[in-house]
Amino acid sequence: MTTTTATVPTVHPSAPRVPLVELRDIRVAFGGVHAVEDVTVDLHAGEVVGVVGGNGAGKSTLIRTLSGAHPADSGQILINGEPVEIHNPRDAKALGIETIYQTLALADNIDAAGNVFLGRELLSRFGSLDDAAMESATRKVMGRLNPRFRNFKTAVKSLSGGQRQSVAIARAIHFNARILIMDEPTAALGPAETVQVRELVAQLKAEGLGIFLISHDIHDVFDLADRISVMLQGRLVGTVNKADVTKDEVLGMIIMGKKPGEVTAKDIATLHG
Amino acid sequence: MTEASGVLPDASREPPRSLRSLLFSLEIDTRLLGMIGALAVIWIFFNVISGGSFLTPRNLWNLSVQSASIAIMATAMVLIIVSRNIDLSVGSLLGFLGYTMAMVQAEWIPKTLGLGFDQPYTWIITLLVGVVLGALLGGFQGVLVAYARIPSFIVTLGGLLVWRGLIFRYAQGQTIAPLDVNFRLLGGGPGASLGEVASWVVGLIACLGIIYTLIAGRRRRRRYGFPVRVMWAEVLLGVLGCLAVLVAVWVANSYPWPEALARDYAEAQGIAWPAGGLFIPTGIAIPVLLMLGVGLVMAYVASRRRFGRYVYAIGGNPDAAELGGINVRRTITMTFVLMGVMCAISAAIQTARLNAAVTGLGTTNELDVISAAVIGGTSFAGGIGTIPGAILGAVVMQSLRSGMLLLNVDSPTQDIVVGAVLVAAVGFDSYVRRKAGG
Numbered sequence: 001m002t003t004t005t006a007t008v009p010t011v012h013p014s015a016p017r018v019p020l021v022e023l024r025d026i027r028v029a030f031g032g033v034h035a036v037e038d039v040t041v042d043l044h045a046g047e048v049v050g051v052v053g054g055n056g057a058g059k060s061t062l063i064r065t066l067s068g069a070h071p072a073d074s075g076q077i078l079i080n081g082e083p084v085e086i087h088n089p090r091d092a093k094a095l096g097i098e099t100i101y102q103t104l105a106l107a108d109n110i111d112a113a114g115n116v117f118l119g120r121e122l123l124s125r126f127g128s129l130d131d132a133a134m135e136s137a138t139r140k141v142m143g144r145l146n147p148r149f150r151n152f153k154t155a156v157k158s159l160s161g162g163q164r165q166s167v168a169i170a171r172a173i174h175f176n177a178r179i180l181i182m183d184e185p186t187a188a189l190g191p192a193e194t195v196q197v198r199e200l201v202a203q204l205k206a207e208g209l210g211i212f213l214i215s216h217d218i219h220d221v222f223d224l225a226d227r228i229s230v231m232l233q234g235r236l237v238g239t240v241n242k243a244d245v246t247k248d249e250v251l252g253m254i255i256m257g258k259k260p261g262e263v264t265a266k267d268i269a270t271l272h273g
Numbered sequence: 274m275t276e277a278s279g280v281l282p283d284a285s286r287e288p289p290r291s292l293r294s295l296l297f298s299l300e301i302d303t304r305l306l307g308m309i310g311a312l313a314v315i316w317i318f319f320n321v322i323s324g325g326s327f328l329t330p331r332n333l334w335n336l337s338v339q340s341a342s343i344a345i346m347a348t349a350m351v352l353i354i355v356s357r358n359i360d361l362s363v364g365s366l367l368g369f370l371g372y373t374m375a376m377v378q379a380e381w382i383p384k385t386l387g388l389g390f391d392q393p394y395t396w397i398i399t400l401l402v403g404v405v406l407g408a409l410l411g412g413f414q415g416v417l418v419a420y421a422r423i424p425s426f427i428v429t430l431g432g433l434l435v436w437r438g439l440i441f442r443y444a445q446g447q448t449i450a451p452l453d454v455n456f457r458l459l460g461g462g463p464g465a466s467l468g469e470v471a472s473w474v475v476g477l478i479a480c481l482g483i484i485y486t487l488i489a490g491r492r493r494r495r496r497y498g499f500p501v502r503v504m505w506a507e508v509l510l511g512v513l514g515c516l517a518v519l520v521a522v523w524v525a526n527s528y529p530w531p532e533a534l535a536r537d538y539a540e541a542q543g544i545a546w547p548a549g550g551l552f553i554p555t556g557i558a559i560p561v562l563l564m565l566g567v568g569l570v571m572a573y574v575a576s577r578r579r580f581g582r583y584v585y586a587i588g589g590n591p592d593a594a595e596l597g598g599i600n601v602r603r604t605i606t607m608t609f610v611l612m613g614v615m616c617a618i619s620a621a622i623q624t625a626r627l628n629a630a631v632t633g634l635g636t637t638n639e640l641d642v643i644s645a646a647v648i649g650g651t652s653f654a655g656g657i658g659t660i661p662g663a664i665l666g667a668v669v670m671q672s673l674r675s676g677m678l679l680l681n682v683d684s685p686t687q688d689i690v691v692g693a694v695l696v697a698a699v700g701f702d703s704y705v706r707r708k709a710g711g
Contacts, residue, residue, distance in 0.1 A: 118594070
């Protein structure tokens with residue numbers, strides 16, 4: 001009898017861990033303009049990967065292929081090494097991928113619970129909306145995010161920027177996401193709220209989630225990220241371990257597209273103007 | 274008072290604290306309350322000017338019947354406008370469906386199929402054909418809007434011309450009459466009403482419904498430990514709701530059958546004609562019952578079903594709806610399907626009332642329906658509007674028309690007044706909304 005070793009799912013201790021997410025050779029074009037060209041990035045469980053780049057670098061477009069908001073023209077997405085098809089936001093959510101969009105993507109005329117459960121409403125008998133159950137669950141998750149939040153009955157339009165952000169975050173974490181995408185999570189926040197979001201990211205990371213943190217500002221992500229993928233004009237400049245680089249070196253990648261070793265003292269002087 | 278010091282300029286403009294806290298405790302939609310207030314003002318105004326002939330059972334009963342068909346269509350128009358679309362074709366679609374239903378019952382079933390007139394099943398087959406056709410034609414327009422991405426204004430403007438054109442092409446100016454004897458009941462009229470006992474039964478069922486809704490809602494919130502209304506507010510709401518229902522039934526029952534009809538009835542039943550005349554209560558008219566049923570179902574769909582939630586989400590933020598995983602296109606298409614169904618029901622009411630289908634049936638109804646929805650608080654910016662508001666809006670519109678008719682105001686002046694009221698109402702509404710910070 002021959003042993004079918006190929007089917008035994010043992011991983012050799014020295015073999016590289018299979019990433020939680022791998023975006024492979026992703027390509028997106030808008031009417032002939034290549035927004036993303038052959039970009040490959042990956043993300044492990046319990047890891048924060050910063051995706052940075054200037055305006056129009058293609059970082060949001062890249063990550064929207066993972067959230068299902070805009071499917072890739074070509075390339076592959078793998079979750080735990082398995083190829084998956086993501087055609088729309090529903091597919092992504094079914095795979096445990098949750099996204100906090102820069103615009104927050106809230107329906108302004110609906111209350112917090114309605115937004116948290118938008119598209120995934122809880123139903124009572126006879127298929128009616130179970131608003132009380134949704135409010136109860138929302139109160140619980142908001143209690144963890146923003147204990148002072150009280151406006152459960154008002155449309156989110158009348159909430160402050162920070163409160164709206166909490167609603168968007170609540171929606172992303174309530175459904176036990178494995179993979180979290182945060183697009184410019186602190187762009188619209190005050191200092192105190194920014195600290196809150198940072199604490200939350202650290203906490204979720206400790207719980208084993210993989211987190212993509214997207215920003216145009218290296219200062220936003222440098223402290224939180226384990227690795228940083230830099231994009232420029234639709235292409236990946238490179239991915240670096242944060243421990244191995246300085247902010248200036250990453251800045252050089254963002255602006256000049258140069259790998260850390262290629263950045264000269266003169267370049268750094270130019271960066272600092 | 275501290276008026277002399279002039280330090281309280283704002284306080285005097287605000288409603289009294291007690292009224293405010295009362296409304297707060299009741300948790301009533303203040304907009305809806307404002308509309309009921311406006312309606313009361315209109316009714317009292319016309320009653321005073323006409324020397325007391327507006328607030329009579331007869332006039333109010335007629336008002337309810339005349340409002341029914343517009344109100345029914347307005348319930349679906351709300352959902353269309355809330356999801357940032359518009360339907361200009363409803364008047365023409367109503368005409369086309371009314372004409373088709375008239376053909377079914379007056380030509381195809383009795384003559385083409387040779388089954389004869391006034392069969393017991395004729396009315397239901399006719400209505401089913403109308404509703405299915407309405408759903409298909411509405412759905413067709415919806416597909417053009419949602420999937421072909423043609424703006425709804427254009428699609429339904431085309432529909433307005435096409436459906437009307439089809440009527441003229443096939444009717445050749447002919448009026449189809451008379452209609453099926455059972456089908457005619459859908460149009461109302463004293464003979465096509467519930468009568469005294471059934472009206473009271475409907476009223477009592479409505480009261481039980483109100484009480485059950487209040488209790489069930491309170492229980493549900495209790496179970497999750499949420500704050501609930503104060504008990505007295507809950508009781509007051511229940512009492513006011515039931516009172517309103519019972520007064521409405523009482524008014525409908527206070528309207529007697531006209532003498533000619535009563536005489537026929539007495540003769541048929543072999544009753545001697547009493548000296549003081551025979552008082553037979555009319556009760557709730559069948560189209561009004563239809564309107565109440567449609568209103569209830571649509572209010573439930575809009576506020577308690579996923580579909581309704583999605584319609585409002587799309588109106589509030591179409592991108593958010595899409596990213597939330599909502600099938601936006603299917604939802605938009607469904608709003609137009611519902612609109613088509615409501616057009617069919619209203620077409621049945623209007624043709625049954627006329628006992629005929631005429632080529633001009635439903636002309637300019639689209640304007641009345643859109644006006645009703647908008648006066649009822651539906652916002653063209655999307656995301657805002659309620660079913661009860663739209664029904665009230667239809668009643669407000671009809672009250673203006675019927676009041677002016679009572680005062681012998683000519684038709685052009687009626688149009689001027691209704692047009693001005695429409696613009697003023699929307700202007701006032703958006704002013705209040707801006708002030709409220711919405």
